[in-house]
Amino acid sequence: MSEFAVRAQKLDGADELAPLKSRFVLDDAVYLDGNSLGALPAHVPGRIEDVVRRQWGELRIRSWEESGWWTAPERIGDRIAPLVGAAPGQIVVGDSTSVNVFKALVAAVRMAGEGRDEILVDATTFPTDGYIAGSAARLTGRTLRAVTPAEVPAALGDRTAAVLLNHVDYRTGRLHDLPGLTAAAHAAGALAVWDLCHSAGALPVGLDEHGVDLAVGCTYKYLNGGPGAPAYLYVRRDLQDRFDSPLPGWNSHAEPFGMDPSYAPAPGALRGRVGTPDILSMLALEAALEVWDGVQVDAVRRKSLALTDFFLECVAAYTEPGRVESVTPAAHDQRGSQVALRCADAGDVMKRLIARGVIGDFRHPDVLRFGFTPLYVGFAEVERAARILGEVLG
8 A cells, every 4th residue: 555545544534524425425436526516415316306296296386385495595595605604695596607697797887886887807717707797898888808816906996897706717726815806896996796616615705704795606516506506696785785686587576476567676685586496406406505514614625725735745646747737726825626737638638537437527728627525525535536647647
């Protein structure tokens, strides 16, 4: 047994989160793609069977009230809230991340006022965020400027209405400075909109603590909500009365069953709702979030950093010098919960890794991407993944 395998055993033996793995449906593969799709919590199929057979099949329309379907978007939002550092009453669940980015960014521009005619967007963002930002700029008559997160403080000015940023870079795993960039936006009189897709459930976010204005995120990555699970929208409490959604639907009306031809928004975060909630996927998410009961995000972050540190150390030991290059920052305060390795033939290498039971993913043109979900990934699996990577590359 190698030195690293022995160390992995000791680390797993001391891991306070190790028992959580039993809450998931897993096999013998090393699953390092939870930053794309989280594993299935074991109790979710039974819960969804109840939703389909009893709530829908037997109670039918009565389930909107008797099974709590109507209040699911805000109730599930309150379950997500502590995972991103938010008090209750500020998160509503529903729609996709893209739709919520659109709502948040247009609403931010409207709150900023007519005198501010420019939107800043993260130049390294996931493409959809950039597409949405471009559409929001056209619809609101603003100009759009793409800058890197590091360039944001210098780019801010009295023309800036809003800044759309990613908390963690989806390609490299770089963690951006949410507190500092939010403060910089506020100092310039602009609003900060954050995409939390690659940070929620992997590290502390601190939305309330850092005064974030608006935030969005998906729930199918580290929150394990399932493929296509609904996203969420955070609206800071003191902004809720001013939140003017560009998608005012009947579900966000103050009196949704009044069928009034004129729109009056519901109070609070509820005005972020649009149409009828996607009940099946929403209740699957609600069940999945139960795996977080009793789990502290700080403990998750500690293990995430330990896993990624150990992986990088094992990769350095098991691969030939220069064969791969980490593009993920080494500094803990700049790292999310993934490791991205640059490799000349990355696409083929990932196929060979998957064939040998190490599941990561490939990002064009040359990046091997590995996501570390501390709730169900252990140190022995990390050592095995790095060892197999070395064999594949060798």
